[in-house]
Amino acid sequence: MRFLPALCCAALIISGCSKSSDEESASDSDDSQQPQQTCTNGDPGVEVDGICFREYGIGSDFGYEAFLAASVTGGDNPPENVIDGYSAWDSRWESSGSQWVELRLPKMESINRVGISFMKGDEYPFVFTITASVDRRNWVTVYDGQSSGASTHVEYFYLDSAIDVNHIRVELNGNTANSMNYPQEIRWGNQSRPVSYPQNQTVSDACDFYNSDPTAILGAIFIATFENGISSPEVGDSPLITAEGGASLEAVDNPFLDSCNKSNAVLAVVSVPDGSNFKTRAEYHSAPRMPLNDRKYIYTWKQYFPQNFLEGADINWMSFSQWKTWPCGWYDSPSAGDYPSDSPINYSAIQYDHYICEGAGIFNQLAYIPSRQTLSLDMRARPDCAYLEHTPIEAQWNTYILEVYWTNSDEGYFKLFLNGQILAMAENIKTLYDFHPGLMGYDTCDMYWGLGIYASWTSNSRNDVKMYLDDIAVYDMDLGATLAQVCPGCVTD
Ligand SMILES: [Ca+2]
Numbered sequence: 001m002r003f004l005p006a007l008c009c010a011a012l013i014i015s016g017c018s019k020s021s022d023e024e025s026a027s028d029s030d031d032s033q034q035p036q037q038t039c040t041n042g043d044p045g046v047e048v049d050g051i052c053f054r055e056y057g058i059g060s061d062f063g064y065e066a067f068l069a070a071s072v073t074g075g076d077n078p079p080e081n082v083i084d085g086y087s088a089w090d091s092r093w094e095s096s097g098s099q100w101v102e103l104r105l106p107k108m109e110s111i112n113r114v115g116i117s118f119m120k121g122d123e124y125p126f127v128f129t130i131t132a133s134v135d136r137r138n139w140v141t142v143y144d145g146q147s148s149g150a151s152t153h154v155e156y157f158y159l160d161s162a163i164d165v166n167h168i169r170v171e172l173n174g175n176t177a178n179s180m181n182y183p184q185e186i187r188w189g190n191q192s193r194p195v196s197y198p199q200n201q202t203v204s205d206a207c208d209f210y211n212s213d214p215t216a217i218l219g220a221i222f223i224a225t226f227e228n229g230i231s232s233p234e235v236g237d238s239p240l241i242t243a244e245g246g247a248s249l250e251a252v253d254n255p256f257l258d259s260c261n262k263s264n265a266v267l268a269v270v271s272v273p274d275g276s277n278f279k280t281r282a283e284y285h286s287a288p289r290m291p292l293n294d295r296k297y298i299y300t301w302k303q304y305f306p307q308n309f310l311e312g313a314d315i316n317w318m319s320f321s322q323w324k325t326w327p328c329g330w331y332d333s334p335s336a337g338d339y340p341s342d343s344p345i346n347y348s349a350i351q352y353d354h355y356i357c358e359g360a361g362i363f364n365q366l367a368y369i370p371s372r373q374t375l376s377l378d379m380r381a382r383p384d385c386a387y388l389e390h391t392p393i394e395a396q397w398n399t400y401i402l403e404v405y406w407t408n409s410d411e412g413y414f415k416l417f418l419n420g421q422i423l424a425m426a427e428n429i430k431t432l433y434d435f436h437p438g439l440m441g442y443d444t445c446d447m448y449w450g451l452g453i454y455a456s457w458t459s460n461s462r463n464d465v466k467m468y469l470d471d472i473a474v475y476d477m478d479l480g481a482t483l484a485q486v487c488p489g490c491v492t493d
């Protein structure tokens with residue numbers, strides 16, 4: 001019996017799922033993946049068809065377990081890096097020319113998608129084929145083609161329906177610029193496909209889809225219209241305002257009256273680029289923090305991007321909205337003392353970026369993609385992550401509405417509406433990551449919502465960047481709020 005690290009035992013407790021090592025696959029019961037097996041050459045692993053699948057991914061803490069074989073071994077950036085849990089350039093497999101990597105899953109899994117990410121994936125498309133099999137005789141092609149060339153995130157490729165497999169093979173053939181292969185991570189699973197809808201909204205319609213009297217909606221826990229001339233909300237606790245490096249957030253007369261915002265006052269968000277200090281915040285946070293586990297909320301806000309509002313601005317990244325859990329995270333871990341001593345899980349030891357798509361943070365967000373001048377709704381609870389892009393509409397008031405069911409079950413969903421039209425959605429997914437302390441009732445990890453401009457700047461080429469917000473509200477669906485109340489005219493197709 002292979003010794004499982006403590007965190008793995010915690011995984012068993014929290015999920016209640018069996019992780020027996022002697023589960024047998026349906027078709028080849030002759031190699032039941034006992035982890036202590038060794039290949040003919042003496043390496044620990046499973047030998048199938050004369051190939052030694054090493055146990056690199058077995059016993060991992062982060063949910064993607066597989067034995068692995070590849071066309072080469074070793075090196076500074078070895079093939080097993082594609083299942084180390086990190087979709088990051090510094091945990092890539094680097095090789096050249098035609099190469100292959102194959103995963104042997106420890107048990108049969110029903111999958112409908114396989115994903116792969118590449119270093120430099122946003123610079124050029126990579127060429128590859130993904131196949132899957134239950135017996136290494138009959139292979140199903142999951143994808144044969146090129147990556148988008150637009151992203152370093154995991155791009156998923158879907159089958160029409162799920163199939164049972166225990167082998168996933170990726171054949172790499174360089175990229176459209178050279179012969180190098182830089183796969184960062186391979187993932188697989190059976191999740192509903194997030195959907196992004198094309199937008200054809202160029203002119204503001206009348207805003208009658210939206211309930212113009214938010215105070216009449218049940219379950220309002222935060223409403224800020226700024227009509228009182230100050231930044232404080234009409235409903236809910238005072239916001240946290242973070243204004244760094246000369247930034248400001250102030251209620252001002254509405255400079256852009258239009259049919260979707262006829263109100264007198266709005267919140268002006270002014271961010272001052274700071275190329276030398278790396279990043280700055282000009283953020284307005286709804287308060288208080290909201291409990292998450294198995295809770296449904298509707299978030300609404302109006303946003304005005306002035307024409308060419310980012311022209312000439314040099315940015316690494318920019319976020320306009322973040323749904324944050326705090327203060328639990330990889331870089332902001334609570335101390336062990338924050339949790340009961342009899343907790344079955346040592347939360348302070350968990351590296352949360354294993355459980356968050358792309359790691360490096362604990363947020364869902366609406367982020368600006370400088371290379372494509374798009375906005376991306378990033379929902380980042382592994383394994384059901386989604387990155388759904390749309391083009392920001394400038395020079396008009398836009399109404400965003402996000403309905404979310406925050407849960408670690410497979411029943412989660414989100415629906416993002418823009419000006420009454422469905423913009424992005426996913427159903428039957430996890431929206432809270434594994435080991436989220438909120439799942440265990442620890443309210444130090446409840447969520448708050450930040451709106452504004454949080455950006456990393458590479459120069460001071462602009463004196464400032466401005467945008468405007470209004471009608472920021474949060475409704476608790478457990479207190480009676482419904483999408484039909486908030487947005488009677490919202491249509492989902
Ligand atoms: Ca990796």
Ligand SMILES: [Ca+2]
Pocket residue numbers: 225226227263264265266470471
């Ligand atoms: Ca207003």
